[in-house]
Amino acid sequence: MGPQVLIIGAGFGGLRLAKRLGKLPVYVTVVDRSNHHLFQPLLYQVALAGLSPADIAVPIRAIVHRAQNTRVMLGEVTDISTAEKVAILADGTQLPFDYCVVAAGAQTSWFGKDAWSAHAFGLKNLDDALDIRTRVLLALEAAELEPNPQRRQELLTFIVIGGGATGVEVAGTLAELSRTLIARDFRVIAGDRPRVLLVEAGPTLLAAFHPDLQQAAIVQLRELGVEIHLDSRVQDITADGIVLAEKLIRATTVVWAAGVRAQPLAAKLGASLDKMGRVMVQPDCSIPSHPNVFAIGDNAHFVQDEQTLPGLGSVAQQQGEHVYRVIAADLRNQKRPTFRYVDKGTMATIGRSRAVLQAGNIRLTGFIAWTAWIFVHIMLLADFRSRVLVILEWAWQYVTFRRGARLITGRPVTHSEPEALHLGHTVAEKASKFTVDTPPPAA
Amino acid sequence: MGPQVLIIGAGFGGLRLAKRLGKLPVYVTVVDRSNHHLFQPLLYQVALAGLSPADIAVPIRAIVHRAQNTRVMLGEVTDISTAEKVAILADGTQLPFDYCVVAAGAQTSWFGKDAWSAHAFGLKNLDDALDIRTRVLLALEAAELEPNPQRRQELLTFIVIGGGATGVEVAGTLAELSRTLIARDFRVIAGDRPRVLLVEAGPTLLAAFHPDLQQAAIVQLRELGVEIHLDSRVQDITADGIVLAEKLIRATTVVWAAGVRAQPLAAKLGASLDKMGRVMVQPDCSIPSHPNVFAIGDNAHFVQDEQTLPGLGSVAQQQGEHVYRVIAADLRNQKRPTFRYVDKGTMATIGRSRAVLQAGNIRLTGFIAWTAWIFVHIMLLADFRSRVLVILEWAWQYVTFRRGARLITGRPVTHSEPEALHLGHTVAEKASKFTVDTPPPAA
Numbered sequence: 001m002g003p004q005v006l007i008i009g010a011g012f013g014g015l016r017l018a019k020r021l022g023k024l025p026v027y028v029t030v031v032d033r034s035n036h037h038l039f040q041p042l043l044y045q046v047a048l049a050g051l052s053p054a055d056i057a058v059p060i061r062a063i064v065h066r067a068q069n070t071r072v073m074l075g076e077v078t079d080i081s082t083a084e085k086v087a088i089l090a091d092g093t094q095l096p097f098d099y100c101v102v103a104a105g106a107q108t109s110w111f112g113k114d115a116w117s118a119h120a121f122g123l124k125n126l127d128d129a130l131d132i133r134t135r136v137l138l139a140l141e142a143a144e145l146e147p148n149p150q151r152r153q154e155l156l157t158f159i160v161i162g163g164g165a166t167g168v169e170v171a172g173t174l175a176e177l178s179r180t181l182i183a184r185d186f187r188v189i190a191g192d193r194p195r196v197l198l199v200e201a202g203p204t205l206l207a208a209f210h211p212d213l214q215q216a217a218i219v220q221l222r223e224l225g226v227e228i229h230l231d232s233r234v235q236d237i238t239a240d241g242i243v244l245a246e247k248l249i250r251a252t253t254v255v256w257a258a259g260v261r262a263q264p265l266a267a268k269l270g271a272s273l274d275k276m277g278r279v280m281v282q283p284d285c286s287i288p289s290h291p292n293v294f295a296i297g298d299n300a301h302f303v304q305d306e307q308t309l310p311g312l313g314s315v316a317q318q319q320g321e322h323v324y325r326v327i328a329a330d331l332r333n334q335k336r337p338t339f340r341y342v343d344k345g346t347m348a349t350i351g352r353s354r355a356v357l358q359a360g361n362i363r364l365t366g367f368i369a370w371t372a373w374i375f376v377h378i379m380l381l382a383d384f385r386s387r388v389l390v391i392l393e394w395a396w397q398y399v400t401f402r403r404g405a406r407l408i409t410g411r412p413v414t415h416s417e418p419e420a421l422h423l424g425h426t427v428a429e430k431a432s433k434f435t436v437d438t439p440p441p442a443a
Numbered sequence: 444m445g446p447q448v449l450i451i452g453a454g455f456g457g458l459r460l461a462k463r464l465g466k467l468p469v470y471v472t473v474v475d476r477s478n479h480h481l482f483q484p485l486l487y488q489v490a491l492a493g494l495s496p497a498d499i500a501v502p503i504r505a506i507v508h509r510a511q512n513t514r515v516m517l518g519e520v521t522d523i524s525t526a527e528k529v530a531i532l533a534d535g536t537q538l539p540f541d542y543c544v545v546a547a548g549a550q551t552s553w554f555g556k557d558a559w560s561a562h563a564f565g566l567k568n569l570d571d572a573l574d575i576r577t578r579v580l581l582a583l584e585a586a587e588l589e590p591n592p593q594r595r596q597e598l599l600t601f602i603v604i605g606g607g608a609t610g611v612e613v614a615g616t617l618a619e620l621s622r623t624l625i626a627r628d629f630r631v632i633a634g635d636r637p638r639v640l641l642v643e644a645g646p647t648l649l650a651a652f653h654p655d656l657q658q659a660a661i662v663q664l665r666e667l668g669v670e671i672h673l674d675s676r677v678q679d680i681t682a683d684g685i686v687l688a689e690k691l692i693r694a695t696t697v698v699w700a701a702g703v704r705a706q707p708l709a710a711k712l713g714a715s716l717d718k719m720g721r722v723m724v725q726p727d728c729s730i731p732s733h734p735n736v737f738a739i740g741d742n743a744h745f746v747q748d749e750q751t752l753p754g755l756g757s758v759a760q761q762q763g764e765h766v767y768r769v770i771a772a773d774l775r776n777q778k779r780p781t782f783r784y785v786d787k788g789t790m791a792t793i794g795r796s797r798a799v800l801q802a803g804n805i806r807l808t809g810f811i812a813w814t815a816w817i818f819v820h821i822m823l824l825a826d827f828r829s830r831v832l833v834i835l836e837w838a839w840q841y842v843t844f845r846r847g848a849r850l851i852t853g854r855p856v857t858h859s860e861p862e863a864l865h866l867g868h869t870v871a872e873k874a875s876k877f878t879v880d881t882p883p884p885a886a
Contacts (some may be wrong), residue, residue: 035851037579052495059849061628071630074584074851126850137478141517185504187514407569408478408517423882 002011002026002069003098005327006087008077008265010037010060013182013297013316013338014103020324022067024331029095031073031087035059036124041313041377044166047255048134048173049406057126077104077431080268082290099292099324102269102279106260106298106311116237120254123166132255136174137408140182143189149193156182156194157251159242161217161234163200164207164256168217170255171198172351174245175224196226199244199249201233203260206348206356213356216365220354231430233259260311266299266320274308284326294323302339309341313380318342349373445469448770450518451708453503456740456759457546457693461727463767465772472538474516474530483570483819484756487609487802490575490698491616492849497548497583500569501573520547523711525733531687540600542735544730544766545712545722548701549741552719559680561838563697566609567637575698579617580851582695583625584633597623599637600694602685604677606643607650611660613698614641615794623847639669644676644701649791649799650752656743656799659808662799677701703754709742714777717744717751719745725783727769728762737766745782752784761785765883 002025009012010032016182021028036057045051064070079088080100087095098334108122121132136158143155156178178194198221204214205221205228218228226300229244236243241250262277272280279287279295281302287293297316302309309315322339329336334387345359347369355369445468450457453475464471469767479500488494521631522531523543523829530538551565561826564575576808586598599621603614621637647657650665661671679686684694705720714730715723721744722730728737728745740759745752752758765782772779788802790812798812807815823825 035584035849054495057850059628062849063627073588074581075588115506137516141478144520145516154695185502327513405499406478406505407496 003327004029004096005101006031006095006097006266007097007101007103008032008087009103009263009299010063010072011040011103011105011316012313012321013348014101015060015063016320017063017296017323018067018070018099018228018241020321021327022070024069024324024328025326026062026069026099026331028067029071029097030060030064030387031072031077031089031095032060033073033074034125035074036126037063040124041367043129043378044169044173046129047170048128048177049133049268050137050173053106053126053130057156062430066293068325077265078108080262080265080293082228082269082287082293087293094263094268095379099294099327101267101294101296101320102299103296104265104299104318104319106262106265106276108256109259109261111254111259113237114431116256119237119239120256122256123170124260131252133406134408136177137259137406138187140186141190141408142252143192145188146185152189152192153195154241154250155252156189156192157241157249159197159199159249159251159254160197160209161237161242163198163202163230163256165203165226165346166198166347167198167203167255167257168221168348168350171196171226172221172349172354175221175226176351178226196224197229197249198226199229199232199234200244201231203231203345205230208346209348209356210358210363213365214360217348217350217356220350220356220365224351224354250275260298262299269293272296284336285323285339286326294326296323302341304341308365313345314344315341323391347373347376381421445774446540446770447539447542447691449474449538449540450544450546451475451523451530452480452546452548452706452742453506453515453754454483454546454548454740454759454770456763457544457673458506459760459763460544460546460739460766461507461513463764464770465507465773467512467767469512469542469770469774471507471510471511471513472516473503473507474520474532474538475503476517477568478504478517479569480506482823483567484823485567487612488570489569489572490613491579491620492512492576493616496569496573519684520708521711523736524710525712525730525736528735533568539551542770543590543737544763545709545736545738545742546740546759547638547706547708547742548762549705549719551699552702552704553699554702559699562680562682563699565740566697567703575696576849579620580849583629583632586635586850587629588631595632596634596638597684597693598695599632599635600640600684600692600696601637602640602642602692603693604642604680604685604697604699604728605647606641606671606673608649608789610641610643610698610700611648611664611791611793613700614639614669614717614721615664615667615792615797618669619794622668624654638694639667640672640692641669642672642675642677642685644674644850646674648673652760652791652799653788653801653806655808656801656808660791660799661791662798663793663808667794667797703741705742709738712738714738719744727784728766729769737769739766743807745784747784752827753789755789757789758784758785761832788850790816790819848849 005021005192007030009142010030018028018030036059038057042056046053061072077087078090080443085097085379108124110116118325122128141157143152146152151435158174160167168232175196183190198227205217206214230245235355237254241248265279268281269279269287279297282302285294285296296319300309308430309351318341328335349355353367353370357364357369447470450461450473453473458480460474461471479502482499485499489496504515519533520530521533528540551567553559565571582598586595589595594745601617603610607632618639626633648660651656675687676717677685681699684692712722712730721742722818724738724743724745726737730736739762762782769779790800792797792798796810796813798816800807800812800815819878
């Protein structure tokens with residue numbers, strides 16, 4: 001009888017660990033609240049209609065189905081008793097374990113302003129992304145029917161809060177989308193100038209990157225027409241827009257990419273947490289006093305060379321790999337390895353044909369960085385099928401400037417719908433305008 | 444100034460008409476409740492995780508964007524005044540027209556038993572399809588955690604009501620999915636035998652097909668393990684399952700493919716309707732006394748050779764083409780053509796490698812019919828992009844027996860969720876079972 005390994009979360013860290021453990025004499029249980037592994041770095045592409053959910057999400061069962069020692073459970077762990085070595089599901093069910101690995105990932109952090117979540121979209125899972133897609137597409141449809149220029153401008157104003165990689169990627173892609181899609185597919189708003197604002201509280205974008213690349217990102221975003229507001233802390237978010245420096249900027253769509261914090265489960269381990277809710281882990285990623293309980297990825301605060309490791313998929317993956325080595329060492333009664341993160345480089349894309357990339361002393365910008373970004377992301381995608389589909393989608397979009405997944409589906413977004421999105425209320429005025437303005441082609 | 448043509452609905456009929464009118468000296472307004480044209484014949488593939496929504500849906504704007512005389516509106520027409528030549532949107536807005544074409548399609552008909560819609564899924568739009576996908580995938584996940592064999596059987600029982608093409612396609616695909624997916628990706632239920640029931644009130648499946656093909660469909664479905672109940676009228680549908688011949692058949696998933704009726708808008712034209720809510724149209728598809736108001740596709744009751752034309756995409760398309768010819772004739776002051784439907788054949792697919800097809804005196808079954816079905820459907824897909832993606836998906840699935848879009852997403856289905864779907868409540872029992880039953884591989 002091998003030990004029971006419980007992995008909570010099938011993100012980059014948990015999944016890597018599960019795959020590796022398939023070859024060891026252990027029992028593996030993977031519990032996740034969703035049935036799929038999500039390739040989060042491309043989530044913004046789903047939010048902006050460039051990719052379909054199935055392009056970046058793969059069923060967890062499909063990934064580990066060959067490992068006969070591994071089972072997958074759809075469910076939510078709500079508590080963990082490290083003393084009794086048992087995890088507890090939402091309904092009270094108990095899951096005993098010999099090893100427990102908390103790899104539950106992060107959630108959107110509103111920095112204590114939870115009321116803002118009623119007016120702005122986070123971007124952490126597929127439902128978030130589909131909500132943003134629906135809102136952006138509906139805003140364009142509503143603007144097309146809106147004769148009042150001021151209200152039309154509100155509908156065509158998109159605000160992105162947070163100047164990290166996600167914020168930069170969303171803002172760049174939104175600017176590009178508004179440039180091409182509106183000009184081609186719409187009639188009334190084709191002449192309007194949509195605004196995309198990127199708001200960052202700190203003095204620079206992409207704080208984790210080299211200053212040269214930060215500057216390159218700003219230049220590239222401005223080429224796309226993005227209005228960048230640095231040193232600008234959001235004071236309020238309402239149904240009308242955001243308040244910045246005591247002034248209301250009216251906007252229908254606000255995306256919040258300003259921060260994340262660990263899933264609350266990490267707090268149940270009884271260990272010290274940092275401000276982002278991450279567990280202060282030992283050099284082998286275990287928690288103090290419980291050598292068989294681990295926290296990895298966005299659930300771990302790991303200090304290396306006096307720096308806290310960032311919340312990147314590559315950190316989580318390497319920590320998942322590391323926990324596999326720890327368990328393998330335990331099984332052979334060998335000394336446990338300590339964890340060391342190897343930075344293979346980071347990158348961010350800025351719309352079509354633009355990106356920034358750093359790897360060691362190498363720094364790239366523009367088209368060459370973008371090409372590298374595409375290559376790396378396709379290599380990282382979880383299975384071959386996604387890879388082929390994404391290559392195809394991107395090739396198609398590159399050639400045609402079109403976005404493939406512009407669908408408005410789903411039940412109404414739980415957010416308060418701005419008044420302006422109630423479609424059809426001004427169609428009559430618009431109708432007469434259309435009749436007058438647009439001569440039909442000659443017979 | 445050309446006349447204003449209002450097209451209500453961008454299905455097969457409305458879209459064909461809109462595309463053709465792009466070349467005439469008229470103003471065209473296309474109003475639809477959704478922003479996309481849906482390739483309905485493949486909707487069941489989305490419901491059963493074989494295709495993504497974006498594979499079979501294309502933004503209406505993208506299809507007609509080149510025609511400068513055409514505008515697209517997202518909105519719902521709730522009333523039409525044929526006397527005043529104006530259509531009225533949900534908010535009271537008025538849209539004047541010179542020509543009006545009702546091409547609003549059909550909706551699920553519950554034959555007066557609307558309460559059944561709380562326990563069974565219709566299949567008419569993308570949201571329906573995604574609801575079915577979520578339910579089927581959740582049922583498998585819940586069954587995997589369910590130790591009680593009887594409740595597990597309920598979760599693994601799928602009932603399809605209605606033996607037309609949609610019912611046959613759903614049942615066949617469900618049977619296939621349960622054969623391959625469960626066996627490979629699941630542990631506990633891998634040995635269970637899922638049931639797929641196909642229930643039809645009439646004496647035969649596929650009533651519109653030649654008796655030889657009806658028989659072939661029955662044989663092929665039985666090969667896939669589908670239990671076929673003919674001459675069986677459903678007496679009730681509850682949260683527990685369906686009642687057939689005074690007996691309750693317990694099932695968690697019930698799909699209703701038994702009937703459709705025209706969208707209620709057709710009733711606003713003031714013309715006579717048939718039992719399915721379709722307008723009794725003239726030989727040129729216009730309605731009596733209003734030569735410039737047309738109903739086509741699922742909104743028209745058209746009699747040809749003493750037979751009512753069926754609710755097929757090809758009928759709608761040809762009627763859309765016909766209305767274009769009528770308007771073109773009017774513009775030239777020529778005599779209007781009358782409509783005549785040319786049957787180019789019908790087909791239904793039955794899972795992997797099986798289908799039935801008839802075209803004139805040609806009747807095919809099995810693999811050759813399935814190949815023809817694939818070819819025809821790919822040719823019919825609305826644009827090149829969808830075609831490439833669908834070919835790729837199908838090739839992938841054919842080679843690997845996998846289904847690409849097995850994602851559980853979205854907010855909870857509005858349906859009453861059966862108790863059994865509350866995941867996790869029996870995980871503990873299952874956990875111990877797993878430990879005992881499954882030896883880990885040797886180190």
